């Protein structure tokens with residue numbers, strides 16, 4: 001069995017991972033372009049942990065400008081088997097108040113400017129996204145949260161909007177009426193690409209606001225979000241510390257096959273494959289392409 005390597009992508013408010021020990025900062029080259037920044041590679045309680053700040057230091061990158069393909073590719077090159085996103089989000093449910101952590105199990109894609117596949121002309125693949133989140137990872141996160149006395153909601157649907165503007169009132173009401181739980185701007189391209197790269201993925205969606213649907217709350221502003229972020233970030237770091245301490249040292253096979261997603265996904269005949277694209281796919285799909 002492969003050694004488990006835990007990847008953490010930090011979103012808004014999480015630009016570093018205190019508690020990471022023996023850290024080396026590494027800039028891994030990717031054929032997909034520049035990742036958000038260097039990887040911080042270290043360990044927590046002996047477990048290898050790789051951290052990447054999604055928006056980079058100083059929140060330099062907007063959600064539409066993040067190179068999600070390069071980010072997932074370098075995580076794969078660093079050996080990450082299990083990837084957790086720590087993300088800020090707005091809430092569509094009264095009971096999911098700011099400060100609540102939601103372990104989402106479904107995503108809805110409302111983005112339109114993202115490169116969210118490694119595959120294309122010269123090597124076509126269709127992976128399943130029926131269950132985008134690795135159930136085992138969600139269970140481990142929920143157990144770590146219980147041990148740390150951090151309240152989490154164990155399921156929910158995250159709608160990923162393009163942004164960077166927040167939703168209009170009509171959009172917010174529509175998503176609420178459709179029964180979605182939370183909204184953000186970043187997680188769906190990551191979930192899709194992680195699946196293609198056969199990395200187990202889970203999201204900790206940390207509620208910062210009620211978007212703009214709530215009659216008793218003003219429309220969301222960055223200032224409001226930042227106030228809640230600091231508190232959420234402190235809890236998230238505690239959660240990750242516990243998760244890493246208790247995480248299995250061997251990668252557990254994913255019950256829904258996230259880590260074997262390419263077994264039945266490639267459709268382009270070997271003779272029709274483009275060698276240049278195959279070269280770029282070396283890290284994410286080498287397992288199946290090399291045979």
Ligand SMILES: CSC[C@H]1O[C@H](OP(=O)(O)O)[C@H](O)[C@@H]1O
Nearest residue numbers: 011012063087088184185186225
């Ligand atoms: C700072 S508010 C909007 C911003 O926050 C979320 O970022 P992340 O998912 O990286 O935590 C949201 O997706 C937007 O990018």
Ligand SMILES: Nc1ncnc2[nH]cnc12
Nearest residue numbers: 088089090183184185211
């Ligand atoms: N209301 C909201 N909409 C989109 N992304 C968010 N991130 C945090 N709050 C958000």
